[in-house]
Every structure is written in structure tokens, then in C-alpha cells.
Amino acid sequence: MAATVSLSFSLDPQHHYLSHNAHFKPHQTFPLTTSFPIPPKHPFLLPHRYNRYASKSSSSSSHSTPSTDTSLSYSEDPFRTGRFLSNEELEKLKLLENFRYGQELESGSLSVRVMRAEEMDDIVALLADSFAESMCWPSGYLSLLRFLVKQYLIERRALIPHTATLIGFYREKKENGALEEEEEEEEDEEQLAGTVEVCFDIRGANASPPTPTAPKNSPYISNMTVKNSLRRRGIGWHLLRASEELSSQMSSSREVYLHCRMIDVAPFNMYTKAGYNIVKTDSILILLMLQRRKHLMFKKLPARRIPSDISDSDEE
Template identity: 65%
Template sequence: MAATASLSFSLDPHRHLFSNPHFTPSTSLPIPKHPLRFFHNSNRYTLKSSSSSSTSTTPTSSFLEAPLRTGRFLSNEDLDKLKTLENFSYYQELESGSMWVRVMRSEELDITVGLLAESFAESMLLPSAYVALLGFLVKQYLMERRELMPHTATLIGFYRKHRDEGKDESFEGKGESFEGKGESFEEKDGGFGGEDEDGILAGTVEVCFDKKGANASTPTPTPPKNSPYISNMAVKKSLRRRGIGWHLLKASEELISQMSSSREAYLHCRMIDAAPFNMYTKAGYNVVKTDSILILLTLQRRKHLMYKRLPVLTSFSVSETLCSEDDENHY
């Protein structure tokens, strides 16, 4: 099974970031002797509400920080969309646990970089020494993409396993919101900041909503720049086959429905990645176009461009079914 459902990075020596479908290893690229640590080792993140510290920034300022740093003018529509990104959450019960998806915040950049760099290196069969270098490049990419909000967003998913088989204490079952408790999850037994395996970063995916958020170097086959585009999906290796990739995809579609007037969603899938292709097909995506065999001359893998017309959703964060951990088509 491939490490990622869809990775849309390639090394651009002129901009020092990833923007194309796949990174092609080069013999001229040095393997670092003593790789620097560009991201945290930990794959955990302790979720704290804004009221837990008098010096912490509010979620609104966190989402405004990157766009305003560029000096970009934000219209009222942009501000409304940033508020939508700030409030977006997707919750799902799985057979072995539960997961929660929301938009990545600035303080979660490093753990997201770590997951993407490791998954990308695994997908491309690169030596582990490359991971630190990839981490540096991925970080530059994510920082630049973050400045384009609300036209694009990076989603992250956290996974919490059930404490007892067949018994789980659901977040929603308590009748209270995540943000409204005025206390950190670290202080709650079994929260995402717990000392056991609960609450680890499980996956990430990037969503582009319109032309303003489109990548400068578009992967081939080229999707319409003004249509929503899903890319860079990665699932932590130890948590695959739990339906996490499936629900990252569903969360992306739900966010597109809230952020874009277009119902046409596109994504790429490499021809060699059978599991992601089966997952996308099951989710309703169809192949629009496939790379010519000549793309192999550029040392890239052939890819499918896939398309789905999203239904109009009247309610959000409501899942139809539980995902089976034994389903090979799910990540």
C-alpha cells in the first residue's frame, strides 16, 4: 500500500518548495550526513482552548495572521470564509476509535510537516536521511500555502482509539462543544493530549477552493484552476486501514461544499496506487484523463486526473456509515 493517497509535491529548485505532482529523486541531490531536525519528533498535539492562557492568541487571530502578514487586502467575503475555516470540524466514529478533522493552525505546522515528509519519503522509496531535507522543503511549501487562506486550507485529522472494545465515550455524546469547555484536553482523561496513544495526529490533506488558491505549477493532467482540488493526503503508517483516509476525503468534500460555489472537485491519483484509486472510485470519482506514457521520460509516475460532482449538502458533519478496518480500499 502506498504511503499517501495523493501527494502533489515536486522539488522546484527556483522556488525551493513543492508544487508539482511528484518529487523525482536526483543523483545530484546530496543526502545530508547529519540531518537537521526541522520538525518535532512528537506526533502528538495537546489541544488547548484559547482561554487556557492569558497570553494565547484567539483562533481568529491565528487564521488572520498569515494572510495579513503578506499585506493582502481581505474583503468581507474573505473574512467570512476565514471564519468558516476557523469553525470547521468533522467528527466520525470508527470501529476502533474516533477521529476529528479541522483546519491546521499555525502551531501545528511542525507536526504536519513531519507526517508529510515521512509519508512522502516512504512513497518515493527515499532513504531515511532524506526525511529532514524533505521536512525543510515541505515546511516552506505549507507556510506559503497558509498565506493564501481562505482560498486554500490544510486539514489535519486526530485519532483517538476506544479505551474498551465495544465501548467508547463519544465527544458529541456529552452534549457540549470542543471549544466551549474553557479547559484543555490535556486536563481531561482520555483527551487528545493524553499520555497514551489517544489523540495522535493521524492524517492530513490539502484543499484548494478556487483559482486564487491554485498552485502555480499545476500537476498533469491539468485540472481546471477555478475548480476545487484535493491533494497531499497522507495517513500515519501505524493507523492505516481504519477509514482515516476515507474520512479525510469526506471532510475535504464537506469543507468544499461550505467554501465554494463550485460542485466540481478534482484530484490526482498515481496509476500504481491501487488502494487510493479504489477508495476514490468508491467515493464517486471518475477518471477524466490519464498522463501519456511519455511522462515516464521525465522520470515521473503516470497519474489519473479524477473528477466528482459533489452533492448539495443540507447538513454537515453527519456520516452515513461506520468504516470497516478490514476494507482494503480505505486508508
């Protein structure tokens, strides 16, 4: 039987609501909860080599580019799962491969896409360091924590396309008088900004879900993390929006869920502003298990627009 360790992440990139925890340095994260199991050995294949931070994204408002081409050759698939996929899964895998979300921010631009295999170690470090700092774990436990997080991500990756880990890249704006040479170096200045995980259906649901338990057939958002140096730039907000947009494409369910700890007021306000409402709250008895009480929050996603609806944009 697989051993599990329950992990909770809590911080918010847009607010200084943890002033009493000023020792948080490397990263900051949102209060979305999960469990990191140690799974049995299973096949996992890495893709071919490529630039780990290569991402093509628009710097305009949010958008995505789904594809209906299901002729995926194994050598061209950057999201190899190590198992055979049905035609429907291949279509969704291609959609994940082509998904892009882009947004212009006041200080720069953000692009979001699905994590690739070679970027896993960076995400492991981001999640493990964030959790260790937020929970004041001794540095001696960091290597163990990274091992658990990596095993968890490997297990989750094997469930693609029923779940996906999104990563955001931030590029700071150049001054108007920047030289052309500086513009040529712009690609090198793109940096990993944050990550978030989304599961889309029951096959991608976590084996050890946090309480209160969300419906397994609906999309569920968890493990949102933003670098501490990039706080208060709207990155967390747009990681949430990107998760919702991808969920609306990958799932027929219009309901999306997430958890928020009761003590995390600022994130709760952000989720409320984004349209989330409390469904259920942990019993006080959860404190006996040395866990923080959490809200299960829910949002009804709007129906996807079809081309015939675009003519109604005058009302908007």
C-alpha cells in the same frame, strides 16, 4: 525564480496493496501529487500560543459549524495570513476556523479541522517522512525534504482562505469498564492521524500543478497522508469526506478533482467507490520525465441542502 521539486505520495491506509514495499514503516499516504516550491521571502506571522492538539469535535456523523460573524480581531485569528483580507475573505476565514468534521469509527473516533500555525512542524514531519520512505530516499536527504515541505506549507498558508490544510485526530475507544481516572486522561491519548490539503479556487491553485491539469476554479484535493500505525481504520476515507464537505462550503463550484497514480490500484478503487471518475490520464511520454502516469479524477458534489429541504427526509 523559485526552484521546485515535484513530490508524489502513494499508499493507502485501508489496504495492503504495497506488499512488495514492506519496508514502508513510519507513515503511509495516498497518491495525490503536488509540487513543493522554494518561495521568496514573504511576511508570515504566527498566532498566539495554545494547545496544539486542542480540538472540539463531535463523535457522531460528519458535520460542520459555519459562522457568519466577520468581526475578526487580529489577536483572535488563529489563521493569520500576514496580509489584509476582504470582507468575503474574512467570512471564509471564520468558516475555516469553525469547521469541524467528526466521525465514530469501529476502533475509536476521528475529528478533523483546519491546521493551525503551531501544528505545522508536525505536518511537515508527517509529509516528509512519508515521502522519503515511499521513495526510498536516504536519511541524509530528510532534512532537505523537510525544509522544502515547510517552505511549501508556509507559502500555501499565506493563501488562506483560498486553500486550507486539514488535519485529523484519532482517539481510541476505551473499554466499557474503564475507570474514571482513565477517562480524565482521554484528552492526552488523542493523536495526530493524518492530513489532507484542499484548494478552493484559482487564487489557491498550485503554481506548478501536476498533469493532467485540473481546472483551477474548482476545488482540488491533494497531499493526503495517514500514519502507518492507524491504517485500515477508515481515516483516509473520512479525510476525503471532510475535504468534500469543506469544499462544498467554501466554493460555489460543485466539481472537485484529485490525482491518482495508475499503479495505485487500491486508492483508485476507494476513489471510485467514493464517486470519482477518470477525466484524463497522463500521456506515456510523462515517463521520460521520470514521473509516474496519473489519472485526473472528478466528482460532482451534491447541491447543499437548505432548511426547506429537510422536510423531505422521509424519502431518504
